[in-house]
Amino acid sequence: MRVAIIDYGSGNLRSVAKAFEHAAHEQMIATEIEITNNAERVGTADRIVLPGVGTYADCRKGLDGVTGMVEVLEETVLKGGRPFLGICVGMQLLSTSGLEKELTYGFGWIKGDVIRIIPEKQNLKVPQIGWNTLELAARHPLFEGIHTGENGLHAYFVHSYHFDCLDKQNQLAITDYGGPITAAIAHNNLAGTQFHPEKSQRLGLQFIANFLQWQP
Amino acid sequence: MSMKTRIIPCLDVMDGRVVKGINFVDLVDAGDPVEVAHAYNLAGADELCFLDITASCDNRDTILDVVARTAECCFMPVTVGGGVRTINDIRKLLMAGADKVSVNTAAVRNTDFVAQAADKFGDQCIVIAIDAKKISKEGESPRWEIFTHGGRTPTGIDTIEFAQKVVALGAGEILLTSIDRDGTKAGYNIELTRKLADNVHVPVIASGGVGTLDHLVEGIRDGHAAAVLAASIFHFGSYSIREAKQYMAKAGIAVRLDGYGESR
Numbered sequence: 001m002r003v004a005i006i007d008y009g010s011g012n013l014r015s016v017a018k019a020f021e022h023a024a025h026e027q028m029i030a031t032e033i034e035i036t037n038n039a040e041r042v043g044t045a046d047r048i049v050l051p052g053v054g055t056y057a058d059c060r061k062g063l064d065g066v067t068g069m070v071e072v073l074e075e076t077v078l079k080g081g082r083p084f085l086g087i088c089v090g091m092q093l094l095s096t097s098g099l100e101k102e103l104t105y106g107f108g109w110i111k112g113d114v115i116r117i118i119p120e121k122q123n124l125k126v127p128q129i130g131w132n133t134l135e136l137a138a139r140h141p142l143f144e145g146i147h148t149g150e151n152g153l154h155a156y157f158v159h160s161y162h163f164d165c166l167d168k169q170n171q172l173a174i175t176d177y178g179g180p181i182t183a184a185i186a187h188n189n190l191a192g193t194q195f196h197p198e199k200s201q202r203l204g205l206q207f208i209a210n211f212l213q214w215q216p
Numbered sequence: 217m218s219m220k221t222r223i224i225p226c227l228d229v230m231d232g233r234v235v236k237g238i239n240f241v242d243l244v245d246a247g248d249p250v251e252v253a254h255a256y257n258l259a260g261a262d263e264l265c266f267l268d269i270t271a272s273c274d275n276r277d278t279i280l281d282v283v284a285r286t287a288e289c290c291f292m293p294v295t296v297g298g299g300v301r302t303i304n305d306i307r308k309l310l311m312a313g314a315d316k317v318s319v320n321t322a323a324v325r326n327t328d329f330v331a332q333a334a335d336k337f338g339d340q341c342i343v344i345a346i347d348a349k350k351i352s353k354e355g356e357s358p359r360w361e362i363f364t365h366g367g368r369t370p371t372g373i374d375t376i377e378f379a380q381k382v383v384a385l386g387a388g389e390i391l392l393t394s395i396d397r398d399g400t401k402a403g404y405n406i407e408l409t410r411k412l413a414d415n416v417h418v419p420v421i422a423s424g425g426v427g428t429l430d431h432l433v434e435g436i437r438d439g440h441a442a443a444v445l446a447a448s449i450f451h452f453g454s455y456s457i458r459e460a461k462q463y464m465a466k467a468g469i470a471v472r473l474d475g476y477g478e479s480r
Contacts, residue, residue: 011310011337015287018313022291053310055338089338101335124219125419125442127340127388131220131262131472154220154472156293158315158340160388177219199293199315201257202474 001030003212004045006069006090007037009062011053012198016087019198020049023208031212039068043076047212051198052089056098056114056161059089060106070107078109081189085211091185091192092163100161110187111166117159119178127160132175132195134183140172142184142191142210146203148173153203155183155195162194189216220472221436222262222443223460224295224421225450227252230269232278236451250285256450257290259457260476264290265318265391265445268298280312287313297345297391306333310341318343318391321364324371324378327385334386343421344387348375348408349395360408367395375408376415383416390416391445393423401427401448409439421445429455429463436469 017033024031052059077084095106098114117126131154147153163182165171173184185192197204228235233247253264268279296309297318306317323330323344333342348360360375394405404422413420419442422435426446435444458477465471
């Protein structure tokens with residue numbers, strides 16, 4: 001199996017690749033991890049990962065700047081059903097639009113906007129930076145073997161904006177930060193996390209291993 | 217569900233080596249920042265902070281190697297600071313595997329740099345490190361001035377005003393070190409920490425002066441910090457990360473244990 005991690009000038013690619021390698025090795029899943037900005041290589045990969053660190057607008061511009069990438073994603077992921085994972089802004093880009101700094105259109109594959117976190121409790125800080133627990137909407141193979149809920153494992157978040165899903169059916173997991181925040185989404189072959197699995201120690205590595213074995 | 221308070225061990229790194237001594241058992245090379253980072257990863261530290269104090273320009277890239285090697289074995293957040301002056305410095309650190317980059321002197325000299333960095337990489341990864349010293353006299357209303365160059369150079373800039381300014385420009389977090397307390401083991405400067413934390417909407421990391429576990433509790437409970445940074449109490453093995461977290465939990469502070477650091 002070959003996993004393509006899309007390189008479009010966003011940060012943390014290396015961390016993501018290393019976490020995928022580690023998770024695959026730990027669970028003995030034969031996987032080749034490839035960081036690539038070649039749309040053709042992404043199109044022929046078995047699984048596709050879109051990481052994202054930066055602002056929504058900047059990430060969108062970066063992705064648009066890679067020849068043929070958005071078209072290939074539409075072809076293989078949206079139409080072709082290839083397993084896809086977006087991380088942080090990589091997930092947010094699936095939305096209709098993002099309102100960070102300026103209005104930017106996303107892929108529009110999952111309806112909803114990416115908006116600033118406004119916690120109900122005034123003393124909560126924005127950005128949300130740190131470890132929080134997850135509440136699953138339903139059992140899902142991506143969270144197999146991961147203890148969630150209030151006494152469950154923690155995931156690492158670092159963000160000021162969150163995905164306000166229009167159809168809550170797409171919300172696979174939420175976290176609480178002065179109100180519910182989308183922590184993970186799933187729809188057919190599309191998956192995404194607001195938290196950083198590559199930085200979430202035990203929970204993150206298990207999630208990555210689950211993604212590698214996911215048969216949507 | 218609730219966000220947990222973070223405990224952040226900080227490693228001073230010079231020319232790719234740990235500077236202050238590390239006194240852990242089981243380490244083959246306690247001078248290798250990556251080995252120390254890995255030990256903290258297993259111990260369940262919530263985040264790691266590397267402070268690069270390399271003086272020579274020739275060796276500036278050694279920290280990139282440290283960060284890159286850390287990213288190969290530690291799947292946890294890493295903040296890197298020290299000598300960050302340009303957008304390209306930030307990009308290189310993020311590419312190597314850092315999650316957040318802390319900016320000190322460059323932000324004090326030119327606050328526009330904060331806005332540029334935040335616009336490029338997002339507010340959430342720009343940490344502004346502030347070193348503050350009390351300048352008001354006994355009986356006056358307290359004022360803290362920002363100092364640079366390890367506390368040697370006064371800037372005439374007020375800490376609270378500066379923090380509010382950089383937050384408005386896009387700083388996502390403030391790492392606040394009390395120069396008066398740093399290295400004293402007398403505890404964080406609670407008055408300063410609280411004053412700052414109550415006056416900005418971003419998380420504040422308390423730093424400088426930790427000697428006991430009570431100090432960690434005070435930083436959160438009384439100082440209103442979102443995270444506590446410490447070096448020597450962990451490096452010299454006085455307390456483990458787990459002991460610190462259990463102590464904080466007993467004091468009513470929500471922490472993440474997740475089974476890390478349990479005796480095997």
